[in-house]
Amino acid sequence: xxxxxxxxxxxxxxxxxxxxxxxxxxxxxxxxxxxxxxxxxxxxxxxxxxxxxxxxxxxxxxxxxxxxxxxxxxxxxxxxxxxxxxxxxxxxxxxxxxxxxxxxxxxxxxxxxxxxxxxxxxxxxxxxxxxxxxxxxxxxxxxxxxxxxxxxxxxxxxxxxxxxxxxxxxxxxxxxxxxxxxxxxxxxxxxxxxxxxx
Amino acid sequence: xxxxxxxxxxxxxxxxxxxxxxxxxxxxxxxxxxxxxxxxxxxxxxxxxxxxxxxxxxxxxxxxxxxxxxxxxxxxxxxxxxxxxxxxxxxxxxxxxxxxxxxxxxxxxxxxxxxxxxxxxxxxxxxxxxxxxxxxxxxxxxxxxxxxxxxxxxxxxxxxxxxxxxxxxxxxxxxxxxxxxxxxxxxxxxxxxxxxxxxxxxxxxxxxxxxxxxxxxxxxxxxxxxxxxxxxxxxxxxxxxxxxxxxxxxx
Numbered sequence: 001x002x003x004x005x006x007x008x009x010x011x012x013x014x015x016x017x018x019x020x021x022x023x024x025x026x027x028x029x030x031x032x033x034x035x036x037x038x039x040x041x042x043x044x045x046x047x048x049x050x051x052x053x054x055x056x057x058x059x060x061x062x063x064x065x066x067x068x069x070x071x072x073x074x075x076x077x078x079x080x081x082x083x084x085x086x087x088x089x090x091x092x093x094x095x096x097x098x099x100x101x102x103x104x105x106x107x108x109x110x111x112x113x114x115x116x117x118x119x120x121x122x123x124x125x126x127x128x129x130x131x132x133x134x135x136x137x138x139x140x141x142x143x144x145x146x147x148x149x150x151x152x153x154x155x156x157x158x159x160x161x162x163x164x165x166x167x168x169x170x171x172x173x174x175x176x177x178x179x180x181x182x183x184x185x186x187x188x189x190x191x192x193x194x195x196x197x198x
Numbered sequence: 199x200x201x202x203x204x205x206x207x208x209x210x211x212x213x214x215x216x217x218x219x220x221x222x223x224x225x226x227x228x229x230x231x232x233x234x235x236x237x238x239x240x241x242x243x244x245x246x247x248x249x250x251x252x253x254x255x256x257x258x259x260x261x262x263x264x265x266x267x268x269x270x271x272x273x274x275x276x277x278x279x280x281x282x283x284x285x286x287x288x289x290x291x292x293x294x295x296x297x298x299x300x301x302x303x304x305x306x307x308x309x310x311x312x313x314x315x316x317x318x319x320x321x322x323x324x325x326x327x328x329x330x331x332x333x334x335x336x337x338x339x340x341x342x343x344x345x346x347x348x349x350x351x352x353x354x355x356x357x358x359x360x361x362x363x364x365x366x367x368x369x370x371x372x373x374x375x376x377x378x379x380x381x382x383x384x385x386x387x388x389x390x391x392x393x394x395x396x397x398x399x400x401x402x403x404x405x406x407x408x409x410x411x412x413x414x415x416x417x418x419x420x421x422x423x424x425x426x427x428x429x430x431x432x433x434x435x436x437x438x439x440x441x442x443x444x445x446x447x448x449x
Binding site for chain 2: 017019034035039044051052053061081085129151176179180186
């Protein structure tokens with residue numbers, strides 16, 4: 001409660017012209033925005049840019065913030081949107097350079113050895129990270145954004161739709177496609193089923 | 199999708215995330231070994247991704263703030279024309295514009311019945327001409343900013359939208375005044391300006407390169423910047439003509 005009050009007070013001070021009061025909001029929320037940005041973009045450099053863009057957009061749109069809402073949730077939506085914009089622009093850059101991605105990329109089965117060890121042995125290992133990274137790379141910007149928001153940030157499908165400007169069905173389908181890519185990267189559904197049944 | 203006998207992957211994914219839409223899933227999983235195995239596999243894969251997610255180091259707040267501060271100051275300066283002040287000024291200026299146009303260009307609408315004294319009129323005309331000139335200058339700056347924006351990446355035009363929103367209402371008043379004063383040429387230019395401003399103000403805040411290029415093309419193909427410049431210089435000329443008269447009336 002006190003945290004929400006601190007946000008509202010800082011917002012009021014900024015609205016009255018005290019730009020320096022915005023620092024309170026940066027101090028309180030930059031960690032969460034940075035974590036979101038890092039998870040969505042997958043690298044520290046892009047995450048830093050997303051953090052900057054998120055706070056700048058929030059500042060410009062501060063008049064739109066309603067005090068009854070949570071500032072952190074409002075900022076999270078802006079951050080998700082900024083990160084998604086960056087993922088899309090990266091995707092367009094790749095397209096211009098004729099680098100395949102998403103469905104056109106090398107099939108994930110060809111990048112991951114099929115006789116690799118199962119998930120239990122991979123947990124926390126470098127191999128698991130490599131496979132997860134490969135899956136994330138193979139996702140489209142939308143799939144990656146939706147999956148990260150659902151899986152790592154714990155946002156509901158409705159919230160994801162709102163943040164990314166999608167209807168619920170499109171958000172769900174993006175998550176389904178992303179999950180399929182994750183499962184393919186981690187060894188394929190058959191191997192998982194076999195292991196689970198053993 | 200479910201085949202009627204067994205659960206589909208999508209049902210299981212929704213169940214994993216606790217989303218509504220698969221209420222009978224838990225019941226089915228308890229009874230069906232095949233689906234249970236599929237569920238275990240899915241859960242293991244997704245749990246592994248979560249376990250692998252690294253927590254990035256906390257950002258350096260001092261660095262974030264020092265990079266951010268200049269942008270915030272620039273955004274604040276852009277908002278310096280207070281919204282509360284601009285519309286009344288525009289309204290007053292529009293009324294005066296009607297009077298001004300009626301006086302300067304023959305064959306136009308008659309001046310207001312309660313005609314101001316010569317001294318009052320001189321002062322108001324000067325205010326009017328400054329206000330309209332400033333309005334056109336701000337419009338011109340906005341159009342220049344948009345036409346010069348690099349089209350290589352998506353662009354956040356939030357500040358430009360805010361400016362456009364402010365300019366729309368003023369532009370509408372000036373256009374109406376020009377119509378009333380029988381100045382179709384001026385009204386037409388103001389109408390064109392208004393359309394572009396509305397398009398900017400009501401469009402998406404993030405403009406993709408293709409949309410930005412389209413907007414730039416529209417501004418350029420209509421010669422809008424040129425027309426605004428011509429109109430602005432006309433208002434400035436009138437302003438200069440007014441200045442000695444006004445000075446005489448004050449002394």
